[in-house]
Amino acid sequence: MGRSPCCSKEGLNRGAWTALEDKILIAYIKAHGEGKWRSLPKRAGLKRCGKSCRLRWLNYLRPDIKRGNISEDEEELIIRLHNLLGNRWSLIAGRLPGRTDNEIKNYWNTTLGKKAQAKSCLSPSNPNQRRTISTKPKEKPTPVRPPPGPLRTKPHVIRTKAMKCTKVLMPPPSQAAAAFSSSLQNNQVKDSMPMIPLIHPHQTHSVTAPHQDNLNLTTNTTDGSGDFCAPYSHHHESDFLRDLQVGHNLNLTRDNNTLSGTSDCSLLLLDEPMLPEELNANGCLQQNFAMDLGSIASFLDTDEWP
DNA sequence: AACAAGACCAACCGCGAAGTG
DNA sequence: ACACTTCGCGGTTGGTCTTGT
Structure with a gap:
């Protein structure tokens, strides 16, 4: 090498x-x-x-770069994701459409790192304190430039592997469904593909084993439409979606370069942020995924994460 | 108004992993 | 299996802007 x-x-x-x-x-x-x-x-x-x-x-x-101030929602999400992922800026950026890893890294190093540290100093043992992000306008932090080197905060870090799927090996549908669902149940997927269920506050979710050829990932949401989001290269999502459609209770199509789907469960696999056009052009995604920072943040509050 | 210190952020650097022949 | 290339990531640097004195 x-x-x-x-x-x-x-x-x-x-x-x-x-x-x-x-x-x-x-x-x-x-x-x-x-x-x-x-x-x-x-x-x-x-x-x-x-x-x-x-x-x-x-x-x-890039045309899909979102410029301008980072919103409070985004800020909160960055903090939570950093707690989970550590300095995996590209992964964090992947959950913030339009934001780059460099931007988030800079923002963390100049603003959030200090905030997070101050917070942990205040009450490191109070888990509920994590929920209270300051809603004050950006105050000028104390003029202390962080020294070079690794960040001093030691968040709970899940060492995930950033991966980009360039080849998709799909077993026959029934095997694929069983294998995938089994992986979900055994949490095997989490290590290499961090999955972020997009759920709404106060909704519980579960994964059920597939029956026959049906990939039947369901969630106990009030409207019956549960969603998972896991990394998967969108360059190959058509392959993935095609395979899912075959013999499964899914009706996902890629139409006019946008995704649409109706099913018991919409399964969206990404390791790259979707382009805003893709998000905007799709009602399902708008409802369940598009910038649903609140949902992700809610999930991060649950005990589902290790 | 002039200067200094601090803050911000685009860009660079070095490394490791993946891909290729 | 190996050598090499390409890519992506995270850490760091340095120029510019802002703020305080």
Whole structure:
């Protein structure tokens, strides 16, 4: 596993990106798509290393980037997710559509880390205190710049594995259903694929074993529509959805590049945030997933998480 | 108005994992 | 199995902006 140098430093621009460079990069990616970062600058005519191009695109130029202040809901969610995941910024960012890992990391390092630390100092043993996030407007924290190095707070960390599915191995439907449900019941999935059931406050949920060929993941929600959200590359979700539809009590379709579904249970697997268009164009997702930060936050309050 | 200190955040760096031949 | 490439992640840096004196 040798590491090749990122790029030869000679003749490459560094530092802040110019508007022209941005324009070139956007135009190139629009025309050719993302990827092949190493050769991209050469092909696009940019005097930047591929890494720099990738970072610029992901953190700043992507069309689905949400800019502006982080809302209180988002802030609360970041804190909770950080408690669970630690400094897994990309995973945290994956639950905050439109936000980048870099942005969240910066926000944590400049604001939330101090808040969280102050809070834990106040009452480290009172679990209920976690629920009371300050609703005051952003106060100026005490002028103490955190020293470089690892964060001093030691949250309860689940070491999950960030993964991107590039290949999907699907056993026949009945096996898939059984295996998946079994994994759910045994919590085997959690280690590699953190699942976030999207539930509403005060709703309990459960997973039932499949019967015959039916993937029957149900939740005891009041309206009978329970939802799970687990990481799954949306590039391959069509494969996944196709397999689910075969012989299962699911009716999920991908229509006009948007997801729609009616079923006992909508199963949405992501390891990347869905594009806002995908979310907005879908009623089910709007209802159950779209920025339902409250639901995720509620779930994080339950005892379902380890 | 001038300066210093602190805050913010885009960008860089190095590492490890995954992918490929 | 191995060597190499590519990608993605988390930590860190440094330039710019803001605020206080």
